[in-house]
Amino acid sequence: MTALVFLGLLLSLPSMGCLKNDILRLNIKKEPHLDPNTVCKTYPELSQTQYDLCRKYPDVTASAIQGVQIGIHECQHQLRSHRWNCSSLERKNKNPHASPLLKRGFKETAFAYAISAAGVTHQVSKACSLGKLKSCGCDMSVYGVNRDFEWGGCSHNVDFGEQYAKRFMDSKEMARDIHSRINLHNNRAGRLAVIHNVQKQCKCHGMSGSCELKTCWKAAPNFREVGDLLKRKFQAATKIHIGNAASGRLIKQNGRRPRQSDLLYYQRSPSFCEPNNRLDSPGTTGRLCNKSSDGVDNCGTLCCGRGYNILKVRRSERCNCKFYWCCYVECQTCTYNEWVTVCK
Known part of the structure; x- marks a missing residue:
């Protein structure tokens, strides 16, 4: 060239x-007034369950859609040096989950599902605490008693974020075949990457910046940390033995059951060297x-x-x-x- x-x-x-x-x-x-038609009829290829959720909770769904975008951006960052770098998932007016590659069982598919589910969990959780959503607010839970500080502030509502991410993302997986079951597992692994890494943040109160009183709250982790964690999971992804999947259990090739936080796949990835329209893969020429x-x-x-x-x-x-x-x-x-x- x-x-x-x-x-x-x-x-x-x-x-x-x-x-x-x-x-x-x-x-x-x-911030717009969210007409359900603006959100639900514009976002392409919603399942019927997703559409019904969107009509009922357009503001939460708008945050969920933004979470998908954040996840795809993080996917591009984490795999920026790889032959397949998530670039094909970000196309104008396109649902990333409509990509042909996400209909397959590759390691890259597992990562895309997990990082998207993590993005939805993360974004909805934060939107709740910012008072942006009608259906949720701050998490006011008290996480035990501590003499060094008081629980206060406005904790990110990770429980609500996790629940909505599960309802919205998992509803596309209606089949009971190996592909849907692995997608459900990888969605959960993405949500767990946020839930298991919630952090304590604190603020001091007192004269001249002293810390006579300290209030703390729970916050979702920085999303780059979530991406780094899922990248490590991607590098150690587990291949599932398809022959055992029909029994209702996902079994690794060594005969053991995978952990909930593992990323799973069941097909060997192609080389991604040449353009492949069937996989929506652009190849590496010009990279x-x-x-x-x-x-x-x-x-x-x-x-x-x-x-x-x-x-x-x-x-x-x-x-x-x-x-x-x-x-x-x-x-x-x-x-x-x-x-x-x-x-x-």
Whole structure:
């Protein structure tokens, strides 16, 4: 690929400087009055159960949809150096779960399901505590007695977030086949990645910043920490023995039952080297690689043995993205002039 061809490809790409809510097509900076039709009829390919939930709780569903977007962004960050990097899941006005790849049983499928479910849990939990939703508020629970501080503030309502994520995400898995059962498991693993890592945050009260009185509350973990945890789960994902699945139990190939927090898959992943429309996989031609890396982003691995070109390019990419309730994303555009190695 010549430098002119590569620059031509860059110019032909859609602008990524400012991404609003691509699914709901809401181009707003203020919290809208959420008409159920705006949310439920715009978000594509809802199941009937999801649509009914959306009609009843449009504000919660809007937060859930934003949680899916946050999950896909985190998926792109965590797998940015891999041959399949989640980029095909973020298409304008598209439900990421409609991707053909998510109909398969790959490790990458497991990660996408888990990170999406985690995103919904995380976002709905936070929206509750911000007073954005009619159906929930702060979690006012007291987590035991402690002499060093008092429970107060406004804890993130992780219980409500987990329950709604389960109802909204699991309702698409109506079949009882191996694929649906593994999707349900991976959805739960994603929710658990948030629930099991809830953190205590505290604030001091007193004269001149002293800590005469300290109040604490529970908060969902930073989502990057959730992504890091699920990435480790992805790297250690467990293959399920299909022959045992018909018995109603998911069994690992070594005969043991997986843990609830494990990510599961049942099909060997393809190479993802070449474009494959059946899997909605773009291949790796044109991807930036690192010729000095020992990781999966090295040019030998990422370029699948096709080689690479060294080019000087002016590159623009989305950066410093911020998510706003409800339901959009604003990003800056960062531009770089640099020498890059690009897969042939």
